[in-house]
Amino acid sequence: MANLIKEHSLKDLKTGEVAEIIGFKDEEVPVKLYEMGFTPGTKLLVKNKAPFGGPICVSIVSNKSVLALRRSEADQILINKK
Amino acid sequence: MSQYKIALIGNPNVGKTSLFNKLTNLRQKVGNYPGVTVEKREGNIERNGNKFSITDLPGTYSIYPSSLDEEVVLKVLGDPSNKLYPDLAVVIGEPSNLKRSILLYLQVRDLGVPAIFVINMKDEIESKGLSIDLKKLESFLQTKIYLTNARTSEGLDELVEAFTKPTNLYSPKFVVPNDYLTAVANIKENFNLDSDYVAWQYLSQKTIPFLDEEQQVHLNKIKSELNIIPKRLQVKETLDRNKLLEEELQNIISYNFKEKETFTDKIDRTLIHPIFGYVIFLGILLLIFQAVYAWSAPLMTMVEDLFGWIDETAISLIPAGPINDIITGAVIPGIEGVVVFVPQIAILFLFISIMEETGYMSRVVFLMDRWLKPFGLSGKSVVPLVSGAACAIPAVMSARNIENDKERLLTILVTPFMTCSARLPIYIVLISLVIPDETFLGLSYQAIALFIMYLLGVVGALGSAVILNLIIKSKHKSFLIMEMPTYKLPDWKNVILNVWEKTLGFLVNAGKIIFAISIILWVLGTFGPGEQFNNAEEIVTANNPKMEEADLENEIASYKLEHSYLGKLGTFIEPVVEPLGYDWKMGIGLISSFAAREVFVGTMSTVYSLGEVDVEDNQEKNTLLDRMKSEINRNTGEPAYNLASGVSLLLFYAFAMQCMSTIAIVKKETNSWKWTLIQTGFMTGLAYVVAFIAYQILK
Numbered sequence: 001m002a003n004l005i006k007e008h009s010l011k012d013l014k015t016g017e018v019a020e021i022i023g024f025k026d027e028e029v030p031v032k033l034y035e036m037g038f039t040p041g042t043k044l045l046v047k048n049k050a051p052f053g054g055p056i057c058v059s060i061v062s063n064k065s066v067l068a069l070r071r072s073e074a075d076q077i078l079i080n081k082k
Numbered sequence: 083m084s085q086y087k088i089a090l091i092g093n094p095n096v097g098k099t100s101l102f103n104k105l106t107n108l109r110q111k112v113g114n115y116p117g118v119t120v121e122k123r124e125g126n127i128e129r130n131g132n133k134f135s136i137t138d139l140p141g142t143y144s145i146y147p148s149s150l151d152e153e154v155v156l157k158v159l160g161d162p163s164n165k166l167y168p169d170l171a172v173v174i175g176e177p178s179n180l181k182r183s184i185l186l187y188l189q190v191r192d193l194g195v196p197a198i199f200v201i202n203m204k205d206e207i208e209s210k211g212l213s214i215d216l217k218k219l220e221s222f223l224q225t226k227i228y229l230t231n232a233r234t235s236e237g238l239d240e241l242v243e244a245f246t247k248p249t250n251l252y253s254p255k256f257v258v259p260n261d262y263l264t265a266v267a268n269i270k271e272n273f274n275l276d277s278d279y280v281a282w283q284y285l286s287q288k289t290i291p292f293l294d295e296e297q298q299v300h301l302n303k304i305k306s307e308l309n310i311i312p313k314r315l316q317v318k319e320t321l322d323r324n325k326l327l328e329e330e331l332q333n334i335i336s337y338n339f340k341e342k343e344t345f346t347d348k349i350d351r352t353l354i355h356p357i358f359g360y361v362i363f364l365g366i367l368l369l370i371f372q373a374v375y376a377w378s379a380p381l382m383t384m385v386e387d388l389f390g391w392i393d394e395t396a397i398s399l400i401p402a403g404p405i406n407d408i409i410t411g412a413v414i415p416g417i418e419g420v421v422v423f424v425p426q427i428a429i430l431f432l433f434i435s436i437m438e439e440t441g442y443m444s445r446v447v448f449l450m451d452r453w454l455k456p457f458g459l460s461g462k463s464v465v466p467l468v469s470g471a472a473c474a475i476p477a478v479m480s481a482r483n484i485e486n487d488k489e490r491l492l493t494i495l496v497t498p499f500m501t502c503s504a505r506l507p508i509y510i511v512l513i514s515l516v517i518p519d520e521t522f523l524g525l526s527y528q529a530i531a532l533f534i535m536y537l538l539g540v541v542g543a544l545g546s547a548v549i550l551n552l553i554i555k556s557k558h559k560s561f562l563i564m565e566m567p568t569y570k571l572p573d574w575k576n577v578i579l580n581v582w583e584k585t586l587g588f589l590v591n592a593g594k595i596i597f598a599i600s601i602i603l604w605v606l607g608t609f610g611p612g613e614q615f616n617n618a619e620e621i622v623t624a625n626n627p628k629m630e631e632a633d634l635e636n637e638i639a640s641y642k643l644e645h646s647y648l649g650k651l652g653t654f655i656e657p658v659v660e661p662l663g664y665d666w667k668m669g670i671g672l673i674s675s676f677a678a679r680e681v682f683v684g685t686m687s688t689v690y691s692l693g694e695v696d697v698e699d700n701q702e703k704n705t706l707l708d709r710m711k712s713e714i715n716r717n718t719g720e721p722a723y724n725l726a727s728g729v730s731l732l733l734f735y736a737f738a739m740q741c742m743s744t745i746a747i748v749k750k751e752t753n754s755w756k757w758t759l760i761q762t763g764f765m766t767g768l769a770y771v772v773a774f775i776a777y778q779i780l781k
Contacts, residue, residue, distance in 0.1 A: 027314060030561045034320040035143040037182060038563075041328070047347070051356040054452030055461070055562060063337060064210075064344055065179050066566040068448045070455075073561055 010074040019079035092174035094141035100232035149485035161292035171197040286315035374472040381425035389418035412604035439572035458551030470500030488556030499542035516728025610646035663727035726780035738769035
């Protein structure tokens with residue numbers, strides 16, 4: 001049960017994993033996240049994670065555009081692993 | 083003939099600047115928007131009997147600003163009384179990210195700005211495996227859509243023709259969310275507005291830049307009464323619009339990717355690899371270093387030779403006298419001091435432009451962000467910091483790419499700590515004076531000392547960033563969410579234009595100050611009060627009757643300098659520099675170094691009466707070194723350049739802000755005397771304290 005309740009954020013994904021955005025941890029995330037296309041329902045592929053807690057590079061599955069964000073921002077994005 | 087005002091708007095990386103360059107045929111003016119340092123590009127063209135004034139607005143993802151650049155877009159488009167308010171807004175998108183561009187287009191149109199939509203890079207529609215139902219998209223956007231390819235000029239004529247056509251009627255797509263119906267109605271009534279979306283802007287923007295103070299107070303009162311949190315409204319709007327676009331575009335755009343992995347994906351596997359990515363970046367850095375140092379050397383020699391020739395010609399052409407003196411002694415060397423930096427600056431910006439045009443710069447930011455964030459800097463600070471090791475002037479200019487105002491300011495403030503090429507000659511002279519020419523485990527002490535000086539630059543920059551990070555407050559929250567554009571071959575027109583503009587900007591702006599300062603220094607060093615200065619020749623000749631002519635000339639020059647205004651100044655500040663272990667002669671060197679550090683060596687050789695010294699010529703350098711070694715500090719009775727005073731001097735040069743051109747460029751880029759003076763004071767104060775401590779411990 002514990003596993004089902006635990007929320008996964010984009011930060012927890014490994015390189016190569018695909019997930020769908022289901023929501024955000026709180027409302028204080030930068031609006032730019034939404035503007036850049038991190039909206040609920042969007043499917044993402046984790047392309048690369050910079051070492052030692054650096055930014056994460058993701059590709060949006062539908063149009064293959066590539067975006068990068070810091071882990072602190074990625075941690076705000078709740079996801080469902082695919 | 084009327085003039086049409088056209089504004090180009092679009093997300094970053096859609097080829098907007100290329101399109102602007104093509105449309106204006108490179109005939110453009112670069113200035114600043116009133117009150118901010120954001121660069122404004124404008125071009126005037128005449129086509130088909132009409133005049134157009136085209137403005138390239140800063141790239142933005144929406145009308146909700148997250149950087150200084152983006153605020154300009156709201157200022158221009160939100161306020162019909164703004165001088166730049168366009169007759170037509172051209173919203174530009176590119177095939178891969180149409181949804182994002184359409185979101186911006188709809189915001190612009192909902193504001194009531196007449197707009198058309200352009201899909202640039204039209205060749206990528208097919209090559210990326212996209213199909214777009216243009217008819218359906220046109221009816222959804224309520225405008226004709228223009229397809230262009232800025233690189234090949236395809237579609238540009240049709241686009242220019244569209245500038246004079248009336249735009250289609252547009253019925254707003256924006257629907258006021260139920261929760262905010264009363265609030266919007268309230269604003270419409272209070273501010274006499276017709277449009278729902280404009281009223282919504284009053285609520286959803288943090289500030290409305292074009293309201294006067296009274297209106298602002300009124301608005302804030304209403305907002306707090308209604309419990310409005312602007313950001314919530316922005317999020318609501320963006321999510322609603324995204325949802326709408328998701329549904330609508332489903333039947334309009336379809337993606338049929340031919341390959342699983344794109345070209346960009348393949349390259350990225352190496353370029354942002356956790357190990358190879360850093361190795362390659364390091365390699366590119368070394369290449370840039372090498373280029374700025376080595377490739378520029380022959381060009382700089384050419385500049386020097388050219389000016390040497392001009393100077394000689396001027397000496398022979400203009401009759402001897404004060405006019406000749408001022409032109410050949412101050413004006414020409416002053417101009418030379420500016421032009422000699424041009425090769426380094428041009429080469430550096432060539433590399434930076436290429437890195438930006440190809441899309442590699444975003445990868446560097448991605449790799450470096452983690453390492454600079456703890457210092458309050460951003461991944462984007464890499465470029466200025468690295469460039470600073472060549473010359474702080476172009477480095478400070480390159481900080482423009484940093485969106486967050488605080489990170490940009492911090493970067494500008496700490497970049498001049500990096501060891502620039504002008505410090506090198508001083509380091510070489512001083513190190514060979516005070517550090518023993520011996521080896522330790524095969525490493526020369528002098529080489530280690532030089533390496534430590536470079537390290538000190540990095541430590542100074544990052545260390546002061548930590549301190550300033552605690553002081554400076556940001557208007558915008560720091561975050562990093564960025565696009566990693568697909569790799570492309572650079573558009574050479576953009577590269578060349580960029581290099582040209584940056585170099586010219588330096589020549590004009592920094593040039594004015596360097597020029598003025600070198601004239602002032604020359605005047606101070608050439609004129610002096612009283613008998614001793616005016617009769618220097620007779621006095622020196624009388625005191626040294628047996629001296630050879632060349633030596634005598636140098637001795638006279640030295641005597642004159644001592645009694646010139648500059649010499650008086652050196653004596654005057656002696657009490658200030660004495661605790662650091664310097665005498666008045668070194669004081670003169672320090673004062674003249676505030677124009678530019680490289681002046682130090684020249685001033686020292688004048689003070690020690692050696693005529694012109696070329697540090698790269700070993701014999702001449704050794705003469706200067708011998709003379710400096712035997713120099714006795716008249717205050718202490720000890721050698722003027724011993725370990726204590728030498729280390730103190732090295733540390734002073736490592737930290738002090740001694741470059742007029744950097745001060746000038748920092749003023750231009752920050753648009754603030756406050757920060758410019760804080761930086762100069764901070765750096766020079768730190769230099770003084772560190773040099774003082776070092777001297778007092780070592781003496």
